[in-house]
Amino acid sequence: MNHTSLRWAVVEAARGMNARGLNRGRSGNVSARVPEGMLLTPSALPYESLEPAGIVTLGLDGGVVDAGAGPPSTEWHLHAAILAARPDVGAVLHAHPIHATALACLRREIPAFHYMVALAGGDSIPCAPYATFGTAELAAHVLSALEGRRACLLANHGIVTVGESPAEALELAVEVETLASQYVAALQVGPPVLLSAAQMAEVHTRFRDYGRGHGRRGHEDLAPEGRGRGSGNDEKEGRKPKLPPPDVPGAP
Numbered sequence: 001m002n003h004t005s006l007r008w009a010v011v012e013a014a015r016g017m018n019a020r021g022l023n024r025g026r027s028g029n030v031s032a033r034v035p036e037g038m039l040l041t042p043s044a045l046p047y048e049s050l051e052p053a054g055i056v057t058l059g060l061d062g063g064v065v066d067a068g069a070g071p072p073s074t075e076w077h078l079h080a081a082i083l084a085a086r087p088d089v090g091a092v093l094h095a096h097p098i099h100a101t102a103l104a105c106l107r108r109e110i111p112a113f114h115y116m117v118a119l120a121g122g123d124s125i126p127c128a129p130y131a132t133f134g135t136a137e138l139a140a141h142v143l144s145a146l147e148g149r150r151a152c153l154l155a156n157h158g159i160v161t162v163g164e165s166p167a168e169a170l171e172l173a174v175e176v177e178t179l180a181s182q183y184v185a186a187l188q189v190g191p192p193v194l195l196s197a198a199q200m201a202e203v204h205t206r207f208r209d210y211g212r213g214h215g216r217r218g219h220e221d222l223a224p225e226g227r228g229r230g231s232g233n234d235e236k237e238g239r240k241p242k243l244p245p246p247d248v249p250g251a252p
């Protein structure tokens with residue numbers, strides 16, 4: 001299979017990481033699920049020169065189906081492990097954005113200091129324990145940290161986000177980096193006041209409610225999946241809750 005449109009989606013997300021300020025140079029990688037396994041960005045190729053034909057097709061066991069402009073990203077274990085274990089995930093993005101990576105180097109999670117943390121699916125954006133890049137051990141750590149989540153930090157390394165599409169994973173990565181920069185800014189003045197579990201539960205409920213018909217164009221691809229604490233069966237029922245406007249009346 002050719003997967004032309006999905007190849008373009010991977011290329012655009014890979015280029016978008018640099019354009020949106022998430023990465024500099026060649027770090028970061030993007031994958032998308034296909035019947036054969038996954039499409040994955042190749043290793044050590046500048047994304048500005050990456051074309052759809054250069055995308056590598058791999059089985060989830062790492063076997064190369066189409067070499068593209070290979071070799072595949074050294075983080076293929078991480079992408080494969082998530083796609084194999086999470087049928088709700090269609091795309092995985094990994095990047096090294098400055099503020100989120102700074103927190104990851106302190107091995108700190110992003111707590112519920114802001115209600116938009118709920119976008120990542122829970123009441124925090126956790127930090128996965130350290131393991132050497134490119135290893136199955138790192139993939140296992142990330143998979144655990146992503147339980148009930150759509151994003152996590154990687155200790156002394158960067159972030160991972162997931163979505164139904166590469167574009168959705170990219171948008172979430174931008175949100176995570178924005179939250180990280182806000183959290184770092186707040187920490188410079190003092191410890192921020194954290195929202196309670198009850199307050200975050202209300203946010204999760206509102207996000208799900210907006211997903212039932214109150215989404216706004218331009219935010220629709222940032223939908224939380226209702227996988228957070230106390231979430232319902234949105235995913236099983238195939239619904240896709242939409243991101244609420246951040247400034248809606250009555251929003252916390």
Ligand SMILES: [Zn+2]
Nearest residue numbers: 028133157158
């Ligand atoms: Zn990395």
